[in-house]
Amino acid sequence: MRKFDYLKPKTLSEAFDLLKQHGRKAMLIAGGTDVIVMAKQKKVSPDVLISLREIPELDHIQYNGNLSLGALVTHRDIEKSELIREQFSALTDAADVLGSIQIRNVATIGGNVCTAAPSADMAAPLLVLGAQLKVQSAKSERTIPIDQFFTGPGKTVLAHGEILTGIEIPKLLPNTGSAYWKHQRRQALDLPILGVAVLLSLDKGTFTCHDLLCTTSPISAVLHSLETEELVCEEIRIALGVAAPTPIRTKRAEDLLRGKKISDELLEQVALAAADESRPRDSLRGEAWYRSDMIKVSVKRMTMRCIERILQPAETVFPTRLW
Amino acid sequence: MNRSSFNVHGSLLEGHAMQKQTIHFILNGDPIEVEIEPYLTLLQLLREKLELLGTKEGCGMGECGACTVLLDGKTINSCIFPAMEVAGKNVTTIEGLRDSRGYLHPIQKAFIEQGAIQCGFCTPGMVLSAKALLDENPNPAEEEIRTGIAGNLCRCTGYIQIIQAIQAASKQGSTK
16 A cells, blocks of 8 residues: 555645645545555555544534435444434435444445445435535535436546535425345345335325235235225335446336336336346346346335335334345 | 655655654553554554554455454444544553453453354454444344444354353443
8 A cells, every 4th residue: 555644634624725735646535444445455546645534514414304414424323313214214224234333433425425336335325315415625515416426436526626525315205215225145244236225205104904014925915905005106216226337316217107006017117117227237246137137126125115114114124024 | 856855654745744643542541642654554553553463454454354443432443444543532452351450351251151262363353343232232132243243254153152152241241
């Protein structure tokens, strides 16, 4: 690893000055669980690391209908937040399974987004939650919708001299549930083979037959029974990780479901459409055909999990559940 | 080229000499001041500067947990943690677990009694993860123990005796 200097600015203004002073020899570092690993692997060779940890106000979690997260919020903080678990569940699903506790205590959501791996666990949940990224530079501020942020594996629209300072999740519709599934071989310390996030908003938050979800029947059977409830999808968002060069939304698949009644056949079509929109590749963790198959299965399952979270929010989801 | 900017570490930084930094922190309960190169990881600081060899390097990439130490009571992978960031904080290594009389911590005793140590390489990190778990959740269910140590790999035991050791330690009462 190349030897670097390690600077700890106390304000954003100081950070911008340092970024300007050192130019491309400098890299920003938050938790460092990506940057230090990349430096050790010689994938990056900064002469200077500029740490964001001493800058105040970058690690807040604020909620007033919409959720405001500072870029330096750790994944462990997200894991521990009951509010995020209840209201923005997909984010917690991802934080629960990212790396390990040791990593989560240090790694930040801003870092996960800015490293911009196609497999970034937080990306797919943030995509379905419609996250807006707050980016600042010495002279200006801008807000970037997350679906315009990633440009390629490890690449974003961030210019040198810009710092991601926060992530805003706008208020969600009532009767909304979200979920994220990290398809991985191990239960920790693994990258996903595939990541699937779904957000679903229904026209109502209750149903008449309460036994419908307390079952070990196949998903299709449950969905057929659910059709009698005539639940209408008001909003649907689907995002995939490790299924394209960047994390993506599958908007054409979403269009098939938006405004329509939930039914087994329709969810099948939506899942197929999502797989069609993806561009997975063969890699160490899985082949493209397998990822495609898993998209078809898991989009349906995660939609089911959303339905359960909307209709039975007080119930804990049992691990033996099919979805 | 300005000769004065060529420092003993062999790295040429234009107009900027990379100097050692002095940091102050609490190590195993005692305040300490140490001079470090700014690029050191916490693991390097502990093993190479302070000769505390209890913390081990497994993968060097934050993927095995052998290097686990506690920072303000929370587990971290010291092999990828910048030493510069412990300034003002509390670091606990495996060496810090003995009590003031030098007796082993209840978790360490339970590991020995339950046969949770074979080669011993994962043990320091595993014990500290167990401590962080029990500090937060004094009576964990088996699933919670498994999740609590999921960041620490063991190639020898198959984890069963480790889980039993943590269960035994939790039954013992206070493990703080």
